[in-house]
Amino acid sequence: MTETTKPLLAALRGGHPDRTPIWLMRQAGRYLPEYRALRARANGFLDLCYTPDFATEVTLQPLRRFDLDAAILFSDILVVPHGLGQKVWFVEGEGPKLEPLTGTAALDALDLSAMAEKLKPVYETAARVKAALPAGKALIGFAGAPWTVATYMLEGGSSRDFLKAKRWAYGDPDGFQRLIDLLVDATVQHLEAQIAAGAEAVQIFDSWAGALDEDAFERWTVAPIRAIASRIRANHPDVPITGFPNRAGTLYESFALHAGVDAVSVDPTWTVETIARRLRPHVAVQGNLDPGRLVAGGPDMIRRVRAICDRLAPMGGFVFNLGHGVLPSTNPDHVAQVVEAVRAADADRV
Numbered sequence: 231m232t233e234t235t236k237p238l239l240a241a242l243r244g245g246h247p248d249r250t251p252i253w254l255m256r257q258a259g260r261y262l263p264e265y266r267a268l269r270a271r272a273n274g275f276l277d278l279c280y281t282p283d284f285a286t287e288v289t290l291q292p293l294r295r296f297d298l299d300a301a302i303l304f305s306d307i308l309v310v311p312h313g314l315g316q317k318v319w320f321v322e323g324e325g326p327k328l329e330p331l332t333g334t335a336a337l338d339a340l341d342l343s344a345m346a347e348k349l350k351p352v353y354e355t356a357a358r359v360k361a362a363l364p365a366g367k368a369l370i371g372f373a374g375a376p377w378t379v380a381t382y383m384l385e386g387g388s389s390r391d392f393l394k395a396k397r398w399a400y401g402d403p404d405g406f407q408r409l410i411d412l413l414v415d416a417t418v419q420h421l422e423a424q425i426a427a428g429a430e431a432v433q434i435f436d437s438w439a440g441a442l443d444e445d446a447f448e449r450w451t452v453a454p455i456r457a458i459a460s461r462i463r464a465n466h467p468d469v470p471i472t473g474f475p476n477r478a479g480t481l482y483e484s485f486a487l488h489a490g491v492d493a494v495s496v497d498p499t500w501t502v503e504t505i506a507r508r509l510r511p512h513v514a515v516q517g518n519l520d521p522g523r524l525v526a527g528g529p530d531m532i533r534r535v536r537a538i539c540d541r542l543a544p545m546g547g548f549v550f551n552l553g554h555g556v557l558p559s560t561n562p563d564h565v566a567q568v569v570e571a572v573r574a575a576d577a578d579r580v
């Protein structure tokens with residue numbers, strides 16, 4: 231099978247592959263017992279990300295169990311602030327913690343020139359995974375979008391209201407722009423290093439895009455992602471770029487039109503009919519099963535899978551995925567059932 235016939239890459243370019251490609255955001259992780267076993271052997275989550283032996287194995291674990299069409303490099307969006315010199319750590323059961331940046335002065339402490347060296351093990355992992363991938367499976371690289379990464383850098387972790395980030399972004403946009411510009415540069419460098427190591431497609435996660443109003447969404451989500459996409463496309467015209475402006479509601483359409491990406495990953499709040507009519511004419515689409523369906527399982531889960539596939543797969547330019555990441559309480563058997571349902575939908579169409 232040649233590179234161009236990998237189903238994921240064909241679909242992200244808007245084509246009609248032989249089968250509907252499927253992968254799941256957060257397909258590696260705590261819902262898999264083999265992940266938890268390896269996680270227990272590592273010296274914390276960052277050590278897992280920065281030890282190529284571990285990270286390669288964790289990346290491949292979901293592909294050993296399920297007939298998925300892609301591996302996503304095992305890493306995290308917060309390796310970029312860590313690579314820039316910010317203090318980042320993970321508390322089990324609580325999530326990421328960062329020593330929060332305060333004000334413009336803190337920006338001067340961040341050093342892009344040190345990042346490539348620090349993140350070398352991540353790129354080494356990408357190269358090892360690429361060499362080990364079965365035929366027909368693609369390797370996806372990823373990064374967080376500048377706005378989402380900035381929220382963690384400023385809030386010091388997860389947040390409900392993002393008020394530290396918004397106070398700066400809305401109150402002093404030109405100052406905040408300096409942080410976003412640095413993150414655009416860092417993201418381009420990080421994604422290009424993954425591509426050089428073997429990533430065949432990249433995804434930009436803007437998990438907190440839905441917190442922004444329309445003016446801020448244009449400036450802090452669409453514009454930075456457009457800058458990243460155009461710089462990557464100039465050097466790597468064959469690498470499809472997917473954007474995920476999670477929970478952006480009616481702003482999704484503007485994203486599909488103006489962010490300069492090949493594909494848009496769609497959250498679960500979208501009806502399949504609206505995806506087909508409002509997004510698919512502009513970009514390839516990926517999504518959008520509610521991760522809660524995958525936790526609950528049962529015939530209603532399968533019905534949703536069929537409804538998504540039956541409306542979107544015939545249009546081409548479609549990748550089956552969840553509308554957000556796999557939740558830790560997911561039963562792995564349900565993942566196998568979803569993959570089977572996507573394959574059955576293909577079989578019933580021909």
Ligand code: 1CP
Pocket residue numbers: 254255256257258259260269275302303304305306307308320322323325326372374387388389435437554555
């Ligand atoms: O304790 C553990 O074992 C850590 C859990 C975990 C895992 C498995 C974290 C901490 N990150 C990851 C891996 C990861 N994160 C991947 C690669 C694995 C895969 O997809 O198979 C990817 C793509 C991410 C991306 C990521 N990290 C995002 C964007 C996607 C999303 O879910 O919106 C975000 C927001 C993060 C931050 C982060 N890292 C970890 C957690 C628990 C979080 C979310 C915290 C929050 O909700 O604010």
